[in-house]
Amino acid sequence: LAPEDQKTKRATLIDVARLAGVSRATASLVIRNSPLVAKSTRVLVEEAIESLGYIRNLTAARLRAAQTRVVGLVVPNLTNPFFTKLLAGVEEVLEAEGLAVLLANSHDSEGRQNNVMRRMREHGVDGFLVCPAVDSSPSAIEMCGGHVATVQVLRYVTRHIDYVGADYRSGMEQAVSHLAALGHQRIAFAVQGGQHSAYHERFDGFGSAMSRFDLDPTIVVGLPSTLPEISQSAHLIVEDARSPTATICFNDLVAFGLSGGFQDLDIKVGSQHSILGFDDVMQGEPVRPRLTSVATYPTEIGRRAAKQLLLRLQEPKSPSSYFAMQTDLHIRQSTGPLSI
Amino acid sequence: LAPEDQKTKRATLIDVARLAGVSRATASLVIRNSPLVAKSTRVLVEEAIESLGYIRNLTAARLRAAQTRVVGLVVPNLTNPFFTKLLAGVEEVLEAEGLAVLLANSHDSEGRQNNVMRRMREHGVDGFLVCPAVDSSPSAIEMCGGHVATVQVLRYVTRHIDYVGADYRSGMEQAVSHLAALGHQRIAFAVQGGQHSAYHERFDGFGSAMSRFDLDPTIVVGLPSTLPEISQSAHLIVEDARSPTATICFNDLVAFGLSGGFQDLDIKVGSQHSILGFDDVMQGEPVRPRLTSVATYPTEIGRRAAKQLLLRLQEPKSPSSYFAMQTDLHIRQSTGPLSI
């Protein structure tokens, strides 16, 4: 079917101008809120807009103005609540600024990431907020940043492009210090997912903090990615020959899964085995005992990243920035003193 | 700064055509994969595209073609995992179809909803997937549907526009039947949030199912909206004069909150009090005892809704459709026989 059948033909600026008895340029000034137009003229035009149900065609406006006011947001995953919170923060500040956000999911595949980013560039986005897919090459992101404003979120693959994330390394320090202070000596690190900067920072942070306390930094256990699978993998920790008494989790998803899994094995979380989460996505609430967790404030990271993009849009040439949000340890019930 | 400073000037179709030694129209045919162009010519043009790093300007293409291949998705909230799952389903099928999705959050306010939808129309979206905000007037949605393809998701405010949701009513039947079969006579309904079609359907479904079993359908308890607040409100159920022995929750968020809250009050979920969730967003996994829940399959609803929008884009005039996904009761550990 022809488009005319679908949409009743939209009124254009010419229709508005004609009805108001002014020129098209004048009508254009009115819809852009220019101060150059006389009050009486403005009223005339606004009435015409109202009566015609005129809706501005930004597609046409952009073509001329070379600016779209839409930005692309590319995340590797939409199931982890962490990314949802990030999304909420991003959406909040961008919407307030009148920018529209195109959303895409790279599924942590560089190929898909490059596809969606290419498509977004075809759509003319002014900028990108991207959490690079695992194994994403620096050049893809750098090239992008060379053309449109770009900021990396949560993970970075290059220092030449803005980055906004959390200070995972010191978060790990906080986690290890807490458990060490409680008397734990054998602490496992339960990891999950692919390798990327945020992974490495957590991993290195764990290792160096453990070493500083003279503890064995090698009890690293790889876990699957869905909640039910994680729960069923709790025995991997229990059966580890080094018999850890506490586990630091790569993120809260892992912590929630293990918390349930330990209970299924009749192991009391907090007294018999301590579990410490990372990200603090739900204030530790869903489980009992409540989860002790290192807060990384994903929503706030989203807001900061969006603001950084706004800055970058205004100052394309300024040197690239690096921002790591401070973390806080929220102590609740899932960690406790080593019981002898 | 002028845009030229920001972006190195993009190559245009003319540049490509010139380099390939063909006309602009021919180059256009190549990028649109038309079969009309000779193989040898195609190769020439593709080489030119490659060497110039040409990126198609869809903004310009659309202006002529009167079709943007972008659709708007409007949800009332981004924190409830239910909407995230919906989002994932929508994104999955739309992306596969080569459509881009503009995302916006109405925060369940009609005013903000109308703003974002207006902005999206200015951006020229071909269609809308919208979960209407609480108290959204039918006319706003209907008017929209009169201009661009529109489908309502999860909630509807009019029968004149496509709708895709779940069969909440029969989900409630399943919930009540299960608890009644376990011997429960005094069943509470823990609700949350504003009133909308999905609310009414659950509410009515609860009421009529209870009545059919000759049970009191009036034990309805209103709860706050965040997890911590819900947990702290568990006493409202316990202290109710009609002393319910089981609670059906408006959604899983409420169920997770109450499950923790009951444990905080030293009430054993499943034996002393049964809790039944709705939506089954996380397969009941985060909590122990595992949550019994009515599955509404949000991701699949998202996929269906996206497919319906695709249909609607092709057949603007066909009669409006109504689809309610079947629900399933997943029995786990949080519900058990009435203990006497």
Added chain:
DNA sequence: CTGAAAGCGCTTACAG
């Protein structure tokens, strides 16, 4: 403060 003209980068008929 307002208007006539050019142009943004494509696609769409229409010839050939």
Added chain:
DNA sequence: CTGAAAGCGCTTACAG
């Protein structure tokens, strides 16, 4: 199978 011309709906200088 290819090319010259018109036009999509705006904004942008430039006059006045």
